[in-house]
Amino acid sequence: MSETMISEATAVRLADVSKVYGRGGAAVTALDQVSITLARGSFTAVMGPxxxxxxxxLHCAAGLDRPTSGNVWLGSTDLSSLKETALTALRRERVGFVFQAYNLLPALTVEQNITLPLRLSGRAVERDWLREVVANVGLGDRLTHLPSELSGGQQQRVAIARALVTRPDVMFADEPTGALDTRTGKQVLGLLRTVVTRxxxxxxxxxxDPVAASYADRVVFLAxxxxxxxxxxxSPEVVAERMTRLGEW
Known part of the structure; x- marks a missing residue:
């Protein structure tokens, strides 16, 4: 298969990626020769102790941190070949982020928070796409509200809409339900499942969370x-059982 065909079918690819913090006797290897491919349109969960x-x-895959060795591709773009300015632009324009802390700007309305990445990159807001995103995350009647006027689950929906509005190649979510109660967390996970499917x-x-991981197509375990x-x-039960055995690996 040609490199072009691989890049068209692949959203993210890591090849022999290692990340070492510190030097000498104080060096800590956080990633050790990791190679993995994420197909476009897939939902992958990453678990581990x-x-x-x-x-x-996640930080290396998203271009937030550079690996010590190995290569990371976003589509056909080798992130290691980019200077910091180009890497910043790539993260803003081709990557979406959803974190446990919603990272909304308190002085901006819901609509302003959602469209902020577009304004930062000088891109026009596609009103039809914005309406579709807002409708799918269930925020149609909240666009003029401030984050302080929303529940935690609603704020995370804003964060998901903000990540979607740029039509990113990949959305990276770091413990997106960690600050939510069980019921609200399941709603947010269902929404993430929907953005993959729809x-x-x-x-x-x-x-x-094994329950969160069970919403994904594929669960990858790190140790x-x-x-x-x-x-x-x-199932959540199978994920939980596998997690208990990671210490034996």
């Missing part, structure tokens, strides 16, 4: 900075 390298994996969005989600296993469309 504390300190397994989950956050470092919009063909690619989602990579880091989570510690000691290395890929330990993967499961496809598993």
């Amino acid at each position: 504390s300190g397994s390298g989950k956050s470092t994996f 919009f063909g969005q690619t989602v990579l989600m880091v989570t510690h 000691d900075g290395r890929l330990a296993d993967e499961l496809y469309q598993p």
Whole structure:
């Protein structure tokens, strides 16, 4: 298969990616020779014990951090070839982020928060697309509200809409339900599942929750900075059982 065909079918690819913090005897290997491919239109969950390298994996895949060695591609773009200015522009224009902390600007309305990435990159707001995104996240009657006037679940919906409005190649979600109660968390997970199914969005989600992971097509397990296993469309029970055995790997 040609490189062009691979890039068309692939949203993110990591090849032999390692990340080492510190030097000498104080060096800590957070990622160790990780290679993985994420198909376009897929929903992947990343799990592992504390300190397994989950956050470092997400940061390297999203271009938030540079690996010590190895390569990361977003589509056909090799992130290691980009200078910092170009990498910043790529993150703003081709990547969407959803974090546990909603990271909304309190002085801006819901609509202003959603469209902020477009304004920062000098792009016009596509009103039809904005209406579709807002309708799908259930915020049609909240556009003029401030974040302080919304529930936690509604604020996370704003964050998801903000990540979607740029039509990103990939949406990265870091513990997106960590600050939400169980019922609201399931609503947000259902929404992430919908953006994959309905919009063909690619989602990579880091989570510690087996229930959250079960919404994904594929669950990837990290242990000691290395890929330990993967499961496809598993139940929460199967995910939880696999997590308990990671220490034996």
